[in-house]
Amino acid sequence: MNRTRPHTSMAVAGLRVLLLDHGKQRSPIFRAELIRLRCQLLEVLDSVHGLPAAMLRSEPDLILIDSEHIDAELLSALAAAQASRHLPLLLFADGLGPDAMRSALQAGVNVVIVGGLQAQRLESVLQLTLARFEQDDQLRQELDRVNTQLADRKSIERAKGILMREQHLDEDTAYHRLRRLAMDRGEPLAAVAARLLEADQLLRKA
Incomplete structure (x- = not known):
C-alpha cells in the first residue's frame, strides 16, 4: 500500500x-x-x-x-x-x-x-x-486537468458530428440531444460522447 x-x-x-x-x-x-x-x-x-x-x-x-x-x-x-x-x-x-x-x-x-x-x-x-x-x-496536475478537458471537448465535438451525420441534425440540435442523453443517464457529457464514439467505431468495423 x-x-x-x-x-x-x-x-x-x-x-x-x-x-x-x-x-x-x-x-x-x-x-x-x-x-x-x-x-x-x-x-x-x-x-x-x-x-x-x-x-x-x-x-x-x-x-x-x-x-x-x-x-x-x-x-x-x-x-x-x-x-x-x-x-x-x-x-x-x-x-x-x-x-x-x-x-x-x-x-x-x-x-x-x-x-x-x-x-x-x-x-x-x-x-x-x-x-x-x-x-x-x-x-x-493542472496540466493533466487541462489535457483531460481538451480531450473531452474533442470527444464531444466528434460525437456531435456523428449525430449530425447519422440523424441529419444541425450543430445546436446535436449538442442538445447529446446533453439530454447525458442528463437522462446521469453521466458526464464526455462519458456519453466517448461511448457514442466507441459504438460508431464498432459499427464501422462490422
Missing part, C-alpha cells in the same frame, strides 16, 4: 528517506545528518538496479541520490522510478554541465546540488526539495 506524506508543512522530522549512493560513498555523512534531523533513513542502495524493489519495499517519502557522475543508467532508473511512483528526488552531484543538469531535471529530479556536500545545509535542501516537488506536482 502506498503511503502518502503531506508535503505542505515542509517539516523534515519523520521524513522517510531512501539513499542511493551512486559512487560517492558519502552515505555515513548523510546517515549522521539525517539522524540529527530526526529523519528515517530506510535503506542505503549502492546500485540503481535495486531502486524499484526498494521503493516498493520501503515506501519512502523522498529519494536522495549522491552521485559521482550522471550517466544514462542513473537517468533511466530515475525516470522509471518516477513513472512507477511520483516522489521528491534530491540529487547531489559534482561537476555537472548544463546538459547533464537538464537531463537530470527531465528525469524528474526536483533539486540538483552541484559541488561539495555541506551537511549543515541538508535540512534546508530537503525543505527546498519538498517545496519544489509540491509546486511541480501542482503544475503536473
Whole structure:
C-alpha cells in the first residue's frame, strides 16, 4: 500500500528517506545528518538496479541520490522510478554541465546540488526539495486537468458530428440531444460522447 506524506508543512522530522549512493560513498555523512534531523533513513542502495524493489519495499517519502557522475543508467532508473511512483528526488552531484543538469531535471529530479556536500545545509535542501516537488506536482496536475478537458471537448465535438451525420441534425440540435442523453443517464457529457464514439467505431468495423 502506498503511503502518502503531506508535503505542505515542509517539516523534515519523520521524513522517510531512501539513499542511493551512486559512487560517492558519502552515505555515513548523510546517515549522521539525517539522524540529527530526526529523519528515517530506510535503506542505503549502492546500485540503481535495486531502486524499484526498494521503493516498493520501503515506501519512502523522498529519494536522495549522491552521485559521482550522471550517466544514462542513473537517468533511466530515475525516470522509471518516477513513472512507477511520483516522489521528491534530491540529487547531489559534482561537476555537472548544463546538459547533464537538464537531463537530470527531465528525469524528474526536483533539486540538483552541484559541488561539495555541506551537511549543515541538508535540512534546508530537503525543505527546498519538498517545496519544489509540491509546486511541480501542482503544475503536473493542472496540466493533466487541462489535457483531460481538451480531450473531452474533442470527444464531444466528434460525437456531435456523428449525430449530425447519422440523424441529419444541425450543430445546436446535436449538442442538445447529446446533453439530454447525458442528463437522462446521469453521466458526464464526455462519458456519453466517448461511448457514442466507441459504438460508431464498432459499427464501422462490422
